[in-house]
Amino acid sequence: MQASEIRQKYLDFFVSKGHTVLPSSPLVPENDPTTLFTGSGMQPLVPYLLGKSHPSGNRLVDSQKCFRSMDIEEVGDNRHTTFFEMLGNWSLGDYFKQEQLSFVYEFLTKEVGLPKERLWVTCFAGEEALNLPKDTESFEIWKKLGMPEDHICYYGSNKNWWSRAGVPENMPAGEPGGPDSEIFYEFTDIVHNPEFGEACHPNCDCGRFLEIGNSVFMQYIKNTDGTFGLLPKQNVDFGGGLERIAMVAQNNNDIFLVNHGAVIKHLEKVCGKRYAESAEITKAFRIVADHSKAAVFLIGDGVKPGPVERGYVVRRLIRRAVRFCDQLRVPPGELGALVEAIVAQYKDAYPLLEEHKGNIRLELVQEEERFRKTLERGIKELERFAGDGAITGEDAFQLFTTYGFPLELIIEEAGMRGIKQVDIEGFKELLKKHSELSRAGSEQKFKGGLADTSEKTTRLHTAHHLLLKALQIVLGPEVHQRGSNITQERLRIDFSYGQKMTPEQKAEVERIVNEKIKEDIAVVQTLMPKEEAEKLGAEHEFGAKYPDRVSVYSVGPLDQAFSIEFCGGPHVEHTGQIGEAGVFKIQKEEAVAQGVRRIKAVIE
Numbered sequence: 001m002q003a004s005e006i007r008q009k010y011l012d013f014f015v016s017k018g019h020t021v022l023p024s025s026p027l028v029p030e031n032d033p034t035t036l037f038t039g040s041g042m043q044p045l046v047p048y049l050l051g052k053s054h055p056s057g058n059r060l061v062d063s064q065k066c067f068r069s070m071d072i073e074e075v076g077d078n079r080h081t082t083f084f085e086m087l088g089n090w091s092l093g094d095y096f097k098q099e100q101l102s103f104v105y106e107f108l109t110k111e112v113g114l115p116k117e118r119l120w121v122t123c124f125a126g127e128e129a130l131n132l133p134k135d136t137e138s139f140e141i142w143k144k145l146g147m148p149e150d151h152i153c154y155y156g157s158n159k160n161w162w163s164r165a166g167v168p169e170n171m172p173a174g175e176p177g178g179p180d181s182e183i184f185y186e187f188t189d190i191v192h193n194p195e196f197g198e199a200c201h202p203n204c205d206c207g208r209f210l211e212i213g214n215s216v217f218m219q220y221i222k223n224t225d226g227t228f229g230l231l232p233k234q235n236v237d238f239g240g241g242l243e244r245i246a247m248v249a250q251n252n253n254d255i256f257l258v259n260h261g262a263v264i265k266h267l268e269k270v271c272g273k274r275y276a277e278s279a280e281i282t283k284a285f286r287i288v289a290d291h292s293k294a295a296v297f298l299i300g301d302g303v304k305p306g307p308v309e310r311g312y313v314v315r316r317l318i319r320r321a322v323r324f325c326d327q328l329r330v331p332p333g334e335l336g337a338l339v340e341a342i343v344a345q346y347k348d349a350y351p352l353l354e355e356h357k358g359n360i361r362l363e364l365v366q367e368e369e370r371f372r373k374t375l376e377r378g379i380k381e382l383e384r385f386a387g388d389g390a391i392t393g394e395d396a397f398q399l400f401t402t403y404g405f406p407l408e409l410i411i412e413e414a415g416m417r418g419i420k421q422v423d424i425e426g427f428k429e430l431l432k433k434h435s436e437l438s439r440a441g442s443e444q445k446f447k448g449g450l451a452d453t454s455e456k457t458t459r460l461h462t463a464h465h466l467l468l469k470a471l472q473i474v475l476g477p478e479v480h481q482r483g484s485n486i487t488q489e490r491l492r493i494d495f496s497y498g499q500k501m502t503p504e505q506k507a508e509v510e511r512i513v514n515e516k517i518k519e520d521i522a523v524v525q526t527l528m529p530k531e532e533a534e535k536l537g538a539e540h541e542f543g544a545k546y547p548d549r550v551s552v553y554s555v556g557p558l559d560q561a562f563s564i565e566f567c568g569g570p571h572v573e574h575t576g577q578i579g580e581a582g583v584f585k586i587q588k589e590e591a592v593a594q595g596v597r598r599i600k601a602v603i604e
């Protein structure tokens with residue numbers, strides 16, 4: 001059974017159980033300018049799970065396209081992909097554990113036809129110290145459904161507890177959470193690898209078990225005294241991996257063979273290599289297959305390859321795919337030809353892809369061309385480095401970050417110029433530091449671009465608003481924000497401007513910001529209709545989508561504000577509070593891309 005058939009069966013099945021089908025939300029979250037991509041089926045439903053009433057009722061079902069950029073470097077094994085679809089069904093204060101577990105079991109065994117003896121489930125073991133009981137209710141339901149007792153395993157809150165903050169201990173007061181029950185499929189022909197522990201079990205990482213779905217029971221709310229009470233309205237959230245269910249329906253543990261067949265076939269034809277030829281070649285096929293599919297869906301949802309934020313993620317996907325196409329000796333330009341195969345697979349479920357096909361292909365082709373030009377420039381740079389007789393770790397790292405050269409290519413190209421010495425260790429050290437930083441950056445995104453809501457970060461956030469306005473005063477009104485990131489130590493803003501700022505311009509910007517801090521102006525939050533905020537000329541982030549009613553922060557009362565921005569806060573109450581920590585200072589001003597400058601600034 002193919003994924004497309006499973007998707008349709010799932011929607012039909014839950015419709016027969018009184019659910020309303022929701023269309024998939026776009027990969028770029030609507031009404032949420034702070035999150036880069038939709039990464040789960042639950043994400044667009046969060047406001048409703050927290051109590052808002054849903055216009056389509058309280059039994060909902062969908063198949064949501066998802067993208068997780070944090071998995072980019074993990075792609076290459078048999079189960080990780082950046083793009084996937086998540087099957088989801090929800091009960092908003094309607095049915096609970098009994099119905100949910102019965103529905104899921106019936107769907108998997110009767111509709112998909114999975115052999116019962118291959119299924120395992122897990123339940124929450126309880127946490128005595130917190131007075132959170134063992135979920136024996138789910139255990140008993142599974143048992144009655146026919147699950148053998150030894151296929152029902154209990155795990156603690158690190159595995160079988162859901163809340164937005166993670167384990168129960170981390171939940172703030174007023175936060176909902178609850179136990180969950182996961183379903184696993186056992187690949188009985190895969191022998192357990194003792195490297196992962198003595199005995200195999202559903203959560204073992206050896207590959208014998210594959211998680212295919214999870215039912216979350218939003219049952220509790222954390223009280224202010226740290227105890228847990230029952231939620232007045234209990235919800236169910238189910239998420240199931242569509243591609244994974246297709247894998248187990250075919251008893252095939254390679255997600256790519258099951259879900260990326262058309263692309264793999266096309267690649268085999270144009271490069272003359274076989275997918276299973278060697279581990280290295282299989283990995284290259286997988287990376288191209290995943291990245292091209294993700295890029296097609298992202299461009300289809302309006303993200304163009306570019307230098308910052310979402311665009312940069314698409315750029316990385318395409319460029320990485322090009323590199324691995326080259327490794328497979330796929331002729332240049334062939335990436336665009338994959339669009340046809342990908343759209344053909346999805347056009348029934350996602351008709352807009354077919355409509356945008358021409359444009360998607362054009363973007364892919366153009367980005368590949370841009371990348372090849374960059375590679376040529378990189379070779380020149382490498383020759384310059386090679387002039388010294390050795391490539392240092394820093395040289396190699398610069399080639400990697402600026403021109404996208406992977407280490408193997410650097411070694412290969414250096415070898416062709418007689419250079420034997422490449423500081424591989426030095427490169428790896430820098431790469432490790434870099435990926436830790438970028439991972440921290442992408443996690444931050446989920447908290448709204450702010451690292452935290454500490455006093456220091458809050459001060460810098462208000463200074464950030466003052467800075468943007470000061471830049472517009474000094475450089476011109478056409479300056480707009482293109483990206484931002486604030487930590488406790490410093491603020492960073494990316495803004496549209498074509499030239500390097502002069503020392504005089506920087507000094508003037510600093511002077512204006514510090515003047516506004518000294519004036520100790522009140523910072524005011526106002527909720528208003530989006531149109532009204534736009535009429536007031538409130539600054540908003542380029543490309544971001546906003547809800548009908550927005551939060552606006554102004555420095556000064558709205559009718560005579562120094563600055564007005566679409567913003568969720570938090571901010572200081574008076575600009576003078578920034579001054580208590582010191583003086584505003586620009587540390588660095590540099591280019592990040594054509595027409596985009598970056599400033600890093602501190603209060604010290």
Ligand SMILES: [Zn+2]
Pocket residue numbers: 192193196199200201204205206207208
């Ligand atoms: Zn195992």
Ligand SMILES: [Zn+2]
Pocket residue numbers: 461465565566567568569
């Ligand atoms: Zn703001």
